[in-house]
Amino acid sequence: MTAFSALIGRELRMAVRNGGDVLTLLLFFVIVGAVVPFAVGPDKDLLALLAPGIVWIAAFLSMLLGLDRLFRADHEDGTLILLRGADLPFSAVVAAKVIAHWLVAAVPLIVASPILAVLLAMDMGGFWKTVLSLAVGTPALAAFGAVGAAVTVSIRRGGLIAPVLIAPLAVPVLIFGVGAISTGTGPDQSGAALLFLAAISLMAAALCPFMAALAISSGED
């Protein structure tokens, strides 16, 4: 367990010390949310209606675009090969990296979401629901993303392929993530959607590290 937490600590220290890409992702998240009102017009009612979808799309895109930082640098300087020889099972190494990636790439988005809530004219109740659904749903994005990043890690020009591979698989996260916020017409099913979202996140977090580890080890030898 100490190796596991040491690995998470290492990832976090590296993200803090060279925080450029994390801040860029955060900026991207806010900019996507801020650009939409220009595209659909600054009508407050319309924006408030679209806000949950916009916030989720912004989070979805910035999580996908941030995938490349998950394994790429460690692959290029050989750290991944060393980690494969460690005492810790490689799936646990991948799981540690996924947790660190979630802390670095998803938590700042959740912290920054009040900015988008103000820009998109969300009400208080909708805002708290958005924060809750982002917090429950983003682990699934990080876990699915790890599989995409692992599959493309040995491709030199793999930067764009990982998002293209993972976006279709992550569609259910988007469906239930938005479903957990907006009630739409008919009976309120946001509670059920939130539970589904939690189920997807738990399943993905439990299974994806194994698949990602398998993909990395089969691509390396």
Place this chain on the structure above:
Amino acid sequence: MTIETAPKQSWWNRIAHPSQFVAWSRPLLWPLTILTAVLFLFGLWFAFFNSPEDYQMGDTVRIMYIHVPTAWLSQFVYAIMTVSALGSLVWRHPMADVSMKSAAPLGATFTALALFTGSLWGRPTWGTFWEWDGRMTSTLVLLFIYLGIVALWRAFDDQLRAARVIAVFTLVGAINIPIIKFSVDWWSTLHQPASVFRPDGPRMPGSILTPLFIMFFAFTFLFLTLHLKAMHTEVKRRRVMALERQAAQAGASA
């Protein structure tokens, strides 16, 4: 007493060794092609001239004879790829790689055809080209997965390494297949539920079922023929690449 020195040619070897595979499967290609052509001839004749109009949909029911077989193949091809992916990961079977690689573009084509014909059929019958219904959405996701896999194959330089990595991704993407299958039961919106393969028998009259089944086999054999030919081409392509590499090495050392 003689000692057998020649390696034993089990059926497994004959499947696994690329040139052995090509040698025994090449004679199958022509019979398969002819069978496919005959099935299409009969199937299309039935579909266009010898089957009744639907009492509600009229002539548009004939789109079904293309739509249902291609939709079935879109999932069948992924199942073939999943089995090949297991063969590639578990047994490191060389022909499984080849099968997986050559099935992906075919699967993408059949999925695109199924979506296209479904869209053409949906316009006159449902009044819309597209609806975000469970079956359609999951089939669209299947198309994206196919195209992603094709893009992945093209991105790798080393095809042997690519095979194992893509096999992992293919297994992950296989979650979508049961979702497509059961989407019509979980979210009942526009697309009708299963009406051919049901525990209580098909819900169609024989006059429509006969051409449907013939077209079903015609498309399946079309896939098998194209898949086999694509596998042969892939084996040849790899041999060409190996020879080029040898030639380049010989040129470098000389």
